[in-house]
Amino acid sequence: MNIDIKYNEYLDEFTYDLSLTMRLQNYISNHFYLAYTIAKLAPIYLVGGSIRCLIYAKKPKDMDFVVLGKEQLEWVLKVFKAYNIDFKRNRFGGYKFIYGDTEVDLWLAEDLFSSMQYNVDGLYFDLGTNSLLSLTFDDFNKNGLKLINPENNIENGREKKLVKYEKIVAERETLIKQINILANDETVKKYFELCGQNDNLANQQKDLYKQIKFQEYSSCNHIWVNTLRDYDPWEGRSYNYCECIKCGLDKRVFQLEEEGYHILTFDQRIMYDFLRNQSYKEGIDTHLLCDLDLAKAIYSKIKEAHPDIDDETAIKYFGVALLHIRDTKVSDERKESRAKRLSLTPEFNKWNGRDVKSY
Numbered sequence: 406m407n408i409d410i411k412y413n414e415y416l417d418e419f420t421y422d423l424s425l426t427m428r429l430q431n432y433i434s435n436h437f438y439l440a441y442t443i444a445k446l447a448p449i450y451l452v453g454g455s456i457r458c459l460i461y462a463k464k465p466k467d468m469d470f471v472v473l474g475k476e477q478l479e480w481v482l483k484v485f486k487a488y489n490i491d492f493k494r495n496r497f498g499g500y501k502f503i504y505g506d507t508e509v510d511l512w513l514a515e516d517l518f519s520s521m522q523y524n525v526d527g528l529y530f531d532l533g534t535n536s537l538l539s540l541t542f543d544d545f546n547k548n549g550l551k552l553i554n555p556e557n558n559i560e561n562g563r564e565k566k567l568v569k570y571e572k573i574v575a576e577r578e579t580l581i582k583q584i585n586i587l588a589n590d591e592t593v594k595k596y597f598e599l600c601g602q603n604d605n606l607a608n609q610q611k612d613l614y615k616q617i618k619f620q621e622y623s624s625c626n627h628i629w630v631n632t633l634r635d636y637d638p639w640e641g642r643s644y645n646y647c648e649c650i651k652c653g654l655d656k657r658v659f660q661l662e663e664e665g666y667h668i669l670t671f672d673q674r675i676m677y678d679f680l681r682n683q684s685y686k687e688g689i690d691t692h693l694l695c696d697l698d699l700a701k702a703i704y705s706k707i708k709e710a711h712p713d714i715d716d717e718t719a720i721k722y723f724g725v726a727l728l729h730i731r732d733t734k735v736s737d738e739r740k741e742s743r744a745k746r747l748s749l750t751p752e753f754n755k756w757n758g759r760d761v762k763s764y
């Protein structure tokens with residue numbers, strides 16, 4: 406495997422390296438020769454970021470080694486003892502120590518795959534044969550241990566992604582521990598129990614609400630108005646959608662739904678499901694053009710004043726109210742107080758011909 410190495414402009418310990426293999430060999434010999442001592446009896450690999458540093462002629466911050474086979478522990482510990490290595494256990498169960506100017510982390514693993522998560526580059530330097538291996542998760546999955554093309558690994562930001570991935574795995578481990586501790590806390594248990602009950606009731610409530618709305622829509626003798634919702638200035642066309650001023654059933658949901666069911670509100674989804682699955686009464690088409698909020702507000706005022714009014718008469722009153730609103734010029738203040746009377750928001754200002762006119 407040939408990977409081009411970089412050189413620094415000034416003379417340094419990397420100046421005379423002819424290849425990556427040579428550089429790795431030199432660097433390990435000069436900074437942690439004991440790895441080669443271990444290599445005499447056990448398979449040992451240099452892994453990870455230090456290889457990458459050396460490609461770029463940078464001194465690695467630390468060096469990570471994997472010794473293959475946990476049965477090698479005895480031999481490794483003998484070497485440590487013979488050379489007075491004062492090690493600590495690192496957080497992944499390996500050995501950590503300073504040797505000369507180098508920080509070393511050394512693991513024992515049953516296979517190289519288990520060291521994969523600490524080896525973001527997928528690069529392994531085999532000290533036994535002084536050769537470089539490049540391995541990916543896929544290699545292990547598909548073929549087991551084998552040599553592959555080095556170009557696979559050190560491109561496309563793979564390293565960064567894997568560093569991030571490793572960090573997330575570690576963070577989640579910590580989080581899950583904390584979560585598990587909390588999960589046994591009585592208050593937290595109670596919290597989840599109550600949340601569960603609440604979710605359950607909320608679902609029942611939603612379900613009932615839907616049934617009630619379905620009944621309301623199917624029993625209503627609809628009075629349809631048209632609402633100009635969509636004007637396409639490029640094509641000069643406008644699209645009208647029907648809505649019932651009595652029950653609020655709104656066929657506009659079909660137009661909205663084109664952009665995706667998820668953009669519909671809870672109520673609009675109920676209408677959508679209803680219009681799709683139920684046959685509904687045709688009702689009366691008024692051919693009036695009016696904002697639906699305004700129309701519903703006017704209709705409910707009419708109903709308030711005349712509870713027993715029939716649809717035909719209600720439509721007449723409704724038409725008169727629209728004409729009145731359309732033709733009588735009033736100040737913004739009056740509009741505001743009228744909006745208030747009709748229980749519309751004070752900002753409701755759609756009182757012009759575009760919202761209120763007959764065909």
Ligand SMILES: [Zn+2]
Pocket residue numbers: 622625626627628649650651652653654
């Ligand atoms: Zn209706």
